[in-house]
Amino acid sequence: MTMPTAETAPKSSGSLRTEVTGSTGWLVIDNAPRRNAMSLAMWQDMPAAIDDLVRNDQVRVIVVRGAGDTSFCAGADISEFAQTRSDGTKARAYDAINVAAFKALKHADKPVVAMIRGHCLGGGLGIALACDLRIAAEGALFAIPAARLGIAYPLEAIADVLEPIGPSAAKRLLFTAERIDTTTAFRIGLVDEAVAEETLQARIEHLARTLADNAPLTIRAAKRAINAFAAGRDSDALARSEAAALDCFESADMVEGRDAFLEKRVPRFSGQ
Known part of the structure; x- marks a missing residue:
């Protein structure tokens, strides 16, 4: 199978960047013009970015967040799909790259926390679900829009949806493609905590210190x-x-x- 590469995908302005503050390593999804959507190149870069933070002895906890104040991640960059998912072979290769990114988060030998505000959709929700803990601000929006795009999610990604919320709630998310708010996401177990927008940063910093001290x-x-x-x-x-x-x-x-x-x-x- 021929794997798509960054060179074969449309050029994207988005990037992943890492920052270290004290014992906290930050993985920042940075594509603000597209609500922090993930380009193919960004998916490809994620395992190495996580590995860099895991290998950094100063880092005790990893926090994943979106750049800016409006979105965690709006999912995969759909503007690339005409090229990167134009047929079954390319779609399977693209899914393999997605799954590798999710596995890097899920199996990192350090705790990984998703700091969620604004849009957390599709592949962005997949990123959050691959994290160990999910803290969301009021006003965030969650959805899996696959049924409106005519695509199927990888089995590993479906398993990550099932783990926190069970079959019934997973079917509702996938079948309806509806957006749910933070209150509903917390009620069904999709996120671990729901906090006020103005307290999200402080809550994340406190949780990171707690984990780092253990x-x-x-x-x-x-x-x-x-x-x-x-x-x-x-x-x-x-x-x-x-x-x-x-x-x-x-x-x-x-x-x-x-x-x-x-x-x-x-x-x-x-x-x-």
């Missing part, structure tokens, strides 16, 4: 185990989660956690 190896082991069970007890994934758990018990952080508890002080975890 033991990184413990979080890694927990994430691997949860993902393994969610994937149907995949034997390789279970083996990786067991190895991560063993790392905890042989770590300096376990000693630090024990000593801090006995000494009644706040632990200072190193991730070692």
Whole structure:
């Protein structure tokens, strides 16, 4: 199968960029003229961008957000579809690139949080669902518009929809292609928290500090185990989660956690 490349797709002004503030690594979806829609090149760049943040020892938590104040991500850039999804072969190749981006988020060995405001549609919702936690501002809009575009979502992306909300709510989203607001998204479990727009930044920063202060190896082991069970007890994934758990018990952080508890002080975890 011939995979589409950035060179074969229409030129896009959008980009992914990474920033590091303290222990927080930010992945910014930056395509403001198109409500932060994802071009093919941006989908292709995502695994490497996530890997850079995972490899950065300073980063304890990754936050995904859209550039500006109006949109998280409006999904894939539909203006490219005439070229990048013009037939079944190209569509399957495009889906493979999408899935690789989602997997990079889902299997990153650090906690990943989606900071959602404004439009969170289609592939943008797929990005959010691949994150570990989703915090949304009031006024955000969520939808999967596939039924109005005549396309089908990859199986892995459908699985990510099913995981938090179950079959009935997933069918409603997919069958109707209707937009739902933050209140409804929170009620059905699509997002983990709904906060006022003016408090979103502060809430994200507080949550990032909370995660960063906890033991990184413990979080890694927990994430691997949860993902393994969610994937149907995949034997390789279970083996990786067991190895991560063993790392905890042989770590300096376990000693630090024990000593801090006995000494009644706040632990200072190193991730070692």
